[in-house]
Amino acid sequence: MVAKKKRIPASKTATNQIGKLTPRFNFILNPYGHTRLSSCPLCQRPTHMRKFALLIYIEKWGLLALGKTCRYCTPCELIMAHRDELEDELVRSFESRAPEVIGNPYTVFGTVDKQRWKESLGRCTDRLSDALEYAADFKKVFNLKIQGGWQPAKKSRRITPLRGGATD
Numbered sequence: 001m002v003a004k005k006k007r008i009p010a011s012k013t014a015t016n017q018i019g020k021l022t023p024r025f026n027f028i029l030n031p032y033g034h035t036r037l038s039s040c041p042l043c044q045r046p047t048h049m050r051k052f053a054l055l056i057y058i059e060k061w062g063l064l065a066l067g068k069t070c071r072y073c074t075p076c077e078l079i080m081a082h083r084d085e086l087e088d089e090l091v092r093s094f095e096s097r098a099p100e101v102i103g104n105p106y107t108v109f110g111t112v113d114k115q116r117w118k119e120s121l122g123r124c125t126d127r128l129s130d131a132l133e134y135a136a137d138f139k140k141v142f143n144l145k146i147q148g149g150w151q152p153a154k155k156s157r158r159i160t161p162l163r164g165g166a167t168d
């Protein structure tokens with residue numbers, strides 16, 4: 001299978017802002033497991049790794065702040081998360097506390113200020129209303145919404161053909 005050179009349409013349509021801070025960063029969720037985005041899909045410059053606290057809305061659950069190391073392009077302010085890695089982390093987050101949530105549609109909205117996020121982890125709280133005080137929506141989002149289907153690895157994840165058009 002050969003992926004077509006993809007054009008990247010911006011898909012953010014919602015205007016209601018969730019985080020209280022000024023929107024910052026652009027975001028892309030990469031659904032192609034074999035494309036590691038060592039260069040930026042927008043400007044072609046090399047990317048580097050940087051850790052973010054991503055703010056994610058999960059249907060029938062609510063908001064989650066998830067610490068995640070992503071690819072990042074400084075000139076484009078573009079955060080690139082790999083869908084497979086992100087969903088593995090989500091599965092891990094929910095396996096013990098709310099397994100019924102696994103597989104629900106989700107949306108990655110923005111970032112939470114990392115320092116504040118770490119402090120709130122220290123207090124062991126799920127109070128996202130607090131986190132929203134330190135959250136910033138993305139300015140522009142690509143591939144905003146994923147239609148569910150994420151599963152624990154031990155179940156069907158590896159055999160579910162979720163990824164179309166992967167390059168190999």
Ligand SMILES: [Zn+2]
Nearest residue numbers: 040043073076
């Ligand atoms: Zn770039």
